[in-house]
Structure formats: structure tokens, C-alpha cells
Amino acid sequence: xxxxxxxxxxxxxxxxxxxxxxxxxxxxxxxxxxxxxxxxxxxxxxxxxxxxxxxxxxxxxxxxxxxxxxxxxxxxxxxxxxxxxxxxxxxxxxxxxxxxxxxxxxxxxxxxxxxxxxxxxxxxxxxxxxxxxxxxxxxxxxxxxxxxxxxxxxxxxxxxxxxxxxxxxxxxxxxxxxxxxxxxxxxxxxxxxxxxxxxxxxxxxxxxxxxxxxxxxxxxxxxxxxxxxxxxxxxxxxxxxxxxxxxxxxxxxxxxxxxxxxxxxxxxxxxxxxxxxxxxxxxxxxxxxxxxxxxxxxxxxxxxxxxxxxxxxxxxxxxxxxxxxxxxxxxxxxxxxxxxxxxxxxxxxxxxxxxxxxxxxxxxxxxxxxxxxxxxxxxxxxxxxxxxxxxxxxxxxxxxxxxxxxxxxxxxxxxxxxxxxxxxxxxxxxxxxxxxxxxxxxxxxxxxxxxxxxxxxxxxxxxxxxxxxxxxxxxxxxxxxxxxxxxxxxxxxxxxxxxxxxxxxxxxxxxxxxxxxxxxxxxxxxxxxxxxxxxxxxxxxxxxxxxxxxxxxxxxxxx
Numbered sequence: 001x002x003x004x005x006x007x008x009x010x011x012x013x014x015x016x017x018x019x020x021x022x023x024x025x026x027x028x029x030x031x032x033x034x035x036x037x038x039x040x041x042x043x044x045x046x047x048x049x050x051x052x053x054x055x056x057x058x059x060x061x062x063x064x065x066x067x068x069x070x071x072x073x074x075x076x077x078x079x080x081x082x083x084x085x086x087x088x089x090x091x092x093x094x095x096x097x098x099x100x101x102x103x104x105x106x107x108x109x110x111x112x113x114x115x116x117x118x119x120x121x122x123x124x125x126x127x128x129x130x131x132x133x134x135x136x137x138x139x140x141x142x143x144x145x146x147x148x149x150x151x152x153x154x155x156x157x158x159x160x161x162x163x164x165x166x167x168x169x170x171x172x173x174x175x176x177x178x179x180x181x182x183x184x185x186x187x188x189x190x191x192x193x194x195x196x197x198x199x200x201x202x203x204x205x206x207x208x209x210x211x212x213x214x215x216x217x218x219x220x221x222x223x224x225x226x227x228x229x230x231x232x233x234x235x236x237x238x239x240x241x242x243x244x245x246x247x248x249x250x251x252x253x254x255x256x257x258x259x260x261x262x263x264x265x266x267x268x269x270x271x272x273x274x275x276x277x278x279x280x281x282x283x284x285x286x287x288x289x290x291x292x293x294x295x296x297x298x299x300x301x302x303x304x305x306x307x308x309x310x311x312x313x314x315x316x317x318x319x320x321x322x323x324x325x326x327x328x329x330x331x332x333x334x335x336x337x338x339x340x341x342x343x344x345x346x347x348x349x350x351x352x353x354x355x356x357x358x359x360x361x362x363x364x365x366x367x368x369x370x371x372x373x374x375x376x377x378x379x380x381x382x383x384x385x386x387x388x389x390x391x392x393x394x395x396x397x398x399x400x401x402x403x404x405x406x407x408x409x410x411x412x413x414x415x416x417x418x419x420x421x422x423x424x425x426x427x428x429x430x431x432x433x434x435x436x437x438x439x440x441x442x443x444x445x446x447x448x449x450x451x452x453x454x455x456x457x458x459x460x461x462x463x464x465x466x467x468x469x470x471x472x473x474x475x476x477x478x479x480x481x482x483x484x485x486x487x488x489x490x491x492x493x494x495x496x497x498x499x500x501x502x503x504x505x506x507x508x509x510x511x512x513x514x515x516x517x518x519x520x521x522x523x524x525x526x527x528x529x530x531x532x533x534x535x536x537x538x539x540x541x542x543x544x545x546x547x548x549x550x551x552x553x554x555x556x557x558x559x
Contacts, residue, residue: 043423048143073111214274223308377463
């Protein structure tokens with residue numbers, strides 16, 4: 001009776017841990033000669049770019065630099081514009097409500113907005129402590145701004161910037177396991193006790209930075225004179241696996257705040273105007289293999305072009321792909337047969353990273369945000385943004401609860417003389433808690449969770465309050481490290497011959513092993529090795545077709 005197994009090699013990723021470390025980046029920056037002086041800083045933002053990641057013993061060394069984007073106001077004499085109409089329904093215009101003099105001068109001193117980006121303005125370094133990390137570990141690193149302070153120099157030509165950068169690292173290690181699985185049907189009368197196991201077999205991964213550029217058509221009635229603010233979102237739209245490679249395609253969507261040629265602030269949105277694509281060489285990729293893609297914008301900029309008829313945009317998109325296939329295995333725990341059949345099994349422990357489940361779940365959070373003290377009332381909202389972060393992950397029965405906070409920021413026109421533009425940021429403004437259904441989840445397991453902002457909308461409730469609506473996508477992965485005992489060999493053993501020969505010579509067949517032959521002929525592996533000096537490596541596969549001498553008389557069986 002022949003029991004056949006084959007070995008399946010799987011490459012898994014075992015989580016080692018995650019941590020966040022804050023670091024600082026300082027810079028003294030000068031305006032280019034072609035830009036006017038700074039009368040007032042409206043907003044300073046820092047955009048961290050990671051340039052080097054080095055996993056060491058129990059820590060990850062990260063290096064990078066920040067781009068600094070300054071939005072500032074310069075005072076100029078400009079034509080007096082008509083009084084704007086208020087945002088809130090049935091509310092009088094600002095000029096009418098305040099009773100302004102109708103005999104206005106032809107010009108007035110008014111703030112005019114300008115924007116400038118300093119690329120790689122200041123370096124930063126961080127050492128993120130993660131116990132168990134080692135050289136060769138797989139590390140994913142992201143960096144985000146955790147706060148910026150800027151001071152205007154007395155000459156109005158430069159700023160001193162202090163930025164706090166939050167560096168988050170998540171580490172795992174590749175774990176290769178050789179798993180025995182049944183090959184072909186079991187012999188008649190034999191039954192196996194099988195244990196189902198799901199394992200994510202990782203075929204490969206890759207990361208690339210893709211430069212995306214293009215032109216956005218400005219409305220003919222409102223050509224662009226200056227770009228004040230540009231925000232963008234990168235979306236992957238397609239991932240195609242072929243033999244030895246994976247091609248990812250996507251688009252970048254933009255929202256631009258700009259000054260038109262009449263000096264008015266305009267907001268425009270453009271979708272699917274700048275496609276991108278990148279091909280990753282992944283030797284183990286095959287046609288139709290499942291691909292997980294993440295596209296993340298790391299920088300974006302824009303300037304007027306073609307006399308204001310278009311807005312030229314440049315973006316850097318970090319694209320990460322992970323090629324993995326879910327393998328459903330049936331590990332054999334034991335083999336049994338009829339009472340008159342002696343079936344013997346050899347088991348070995350198999351270390352696995354079992355896949356429990358994962359997926360992405362939508363969430364939404366809404367809340368009223370009041371202007372902080374010292375900010376003037378809101379006349380008109382211009383732009384809105386949000387950033388979300390995970391604070392806690394709790395694994396319960398058949399679900400994972402992800403909790404965190406969302407920060408919200410906005411640019412708005414102040415309801416005061418001259419209608420200056422202000423930037424406001426609400427830290428930890430909107431707490432969220434999302435239940436992600438995950439069958440098989442149970443307390444005690446650790447989950448990996450990420451949150452991404454899909455959209456943010458601000459509605460003005462009154463001059464000091466706005467309602468924020470933020471849509472989130474929460475992604476969870478849950479695995480379990482476990483060791484299972486699995487049958488690697490099984491053989492049906494006939495009753496021992498009461499008068500066996502001294503030697504038996506057999507021609508080796510495919511699938512024969514010293515363990516099987518020792519049980520079939522009621523002898524010991526050590527005695528077979530001693531009788532066959534050509535067997536230099538007892539662990540090496542036996543060559544089919546070669547003759548093997550098996551000593552039998554007077555032997556003692558080694559299990």
C-alpha cells in the first residue's frame with residue numbers, strides 16, 4: 001500500500017512589529033529674487049520624502065528630506081473689487097452687512113497670495129526601534145508631517161522653519177516553509193485526518209517612484225495667473241500580472257486654488273487628466289496572479305502655462321505592489337486503516353504564518369468644527385483637507401476594531417476688511433472607530449491596520465463653525481503564527497517474517513525513503529546505512545533504479 005506526499009514550498013511574511021518615531025528638520029530659507037516680499041505667512045507645510053531605509057538589529061534607520069511649501073501674502077495696491085456675496089443662504093453681502101462706504105477709492109492696499117516650494121529643504125534622520133528587526137527584514141516606511149512652525153525674518157525675504165516628522169515603520173521577515181501535502185488518492189481502505197490551513201504565499205514585491213506631469217485646461221473665462229494651492233490624489237486603476245512582470249496603471253486627480261488674471265481666487269477640480277503606468281519585474285509573476293497595489297502621492301506642484309490657458313502640474317507617485325496568492329492546504333495529522341492493517345506515520349513540525357483574513361472597509365466620520373480663538377470669522381471656504389492615523393487596533397470575536405483620529409485643515413477667506421486668506425488646522429478633530437468584519441478573528445491575535453482618507457467636505461454652518469464630513473478606507477490584515485505537526489511519510493507494514501533472510505536487495509522506486517524501507521522490512525535505518533557505504537547523506541533522496549542492500553536478520557527496528 002503506497003502513500004505518496006509531495007513537498008510544497010511556501011514563502012510567507014511573519015510580522016515583527018511596528019513603531020513610530022518623531023524627529024525634527026530645521027531650515028533657513030530665502031525667497032527667490034523674482035518673488036515679492038512676505039507681508040504675512042498664511043501657511044507653511046512640510047512634505048517628508050524618505051530617501052534611505054536600512055534595517056539593523058532591533059531598529060530601522062531612516063533618512064530623508066522635507067520639501068517646504070510656503071503660502072504667503074504680499075501687500076499690493078489693487079483695484080477695488082465689488083463686495084463679495086456671503087456663503088450662507090439668505091445672508092446679506094459682507095459690504096452691505098457692515099455698512100461700508102459706497103464711495104470707495106479706485107485702489108486699495110490688499111493682500112495678494114503667492115506660493116513657493118523649496119525642494120529637499122532640510123534633511124532628517126530617525127532610528128525606529130522595533131525588537132526583532134534584523135538586516136534583511138522587509139520594512140515598509142512612511143513619513144508624515146506632525147507639525148510645522150515658521151518665523152518670518154524682519155526683512156520679509158526669508159523664513160526659519162522647524163518641522164516635526166513622524167516616521168512610521170512596519171517590519172516583517174520572510175519565512176520559508178516546506179509543507180507536505182498528499183500526492184494522488186489514498187489507497188483503498190485508508191483514511192486521513194486532515195487539518196485545513198490557509199497561507200498567503202508571497203511571490204514578490206516592488207516599490208517605485210513614478211513622475212507624472214501634464215497640463216490642466218483652465219476655464220476660458222478665468223485663466224490662471226498664479227497657483228496658490230494644489231492638492232492631488234493618486235489612484236491605481238489597473239494591475240496586470242504577466243509572465244515575469246506586473247504592470248500598474250493609474251491616474252492623478254487634482255484640486256487647484258489659483259488667482260485668475262483679474263485677481264480673483266478660483267477653485268477647480270480635474271479628474272483622470274494625467275495617467276501613469278509602471279512595469280515591475282517580478283520573476284515569479286504569472287498571468288492572472290492577484291496583485292495588491294498602493295499608490296501614494298509624495299509631492300505635487302503646479303504653475304500657469306500657455307499664457308494662463310492651462311495649469312502645468314508635476315507629481316511624484318510612490319507605487320508599491322505585492323504579489324501574493326492564497327494557498328488552501330490540507331495538512332495530514334494522521335493516517336488510519338482497517339484493524340488488520342498496520343499503518344505507520346512519521347510527523348514533523350511545520351511552522352506557518354496562517355492567514356486569518358483581511359480586507360478594506362469604508363468608514364465615515366462627521367463633526368462640527370469651531371474656529372480656534374483668535375481667528376477671524378469665515379466669509380468663504382476655499383479648500384479642505386484631512387489626514388487620518390490609527391491609534392489603536394483591537395481584535396475581537398470575528399471582527400477587528402480600528403480606532404484613531406482625523407486632523408482637518410482648511411483655507412478660507414476671512415470676513416474682515418480686505419478679505420485676507422487664512423489657514424486653519426483642527427488637530428485630532430474627528431475621532432473615529434471602525435468595525436471591520438473578519439470571520440475567524442479572535443482575541444489575542446495582532447492585526448495590521450491602515451487608514452486612508454478618501455474624501456473630505458467642509459460645509460459652513462455659521463461664521464465660526466464648519467461641518468466636516470470625512471470618508472475613510474480602513475484596511476486590515478490578520479495572520480497567526482503557529483506550528484503544526486504534519487505527516488510527511490506513511491507506510492503500510494506487513495507482519496514480520498518469522499524467519500527472514502539475512503539480506504534483501506531491492507531496486508529503489510520513486511518515493512522510497514530509508515524510513516519507509518526500514519519499516520517495511522522491520523530493520524533499522526542505521527543498519528541500512530552501514531550496509532550501503534555509498535549512502536553518504538542519509539537525508540538525500542534515494543536514486544530510483546539503484547540497488548539497495550537491506551540487512552534483516554537479527555535487526556532491531558528504529559522508528
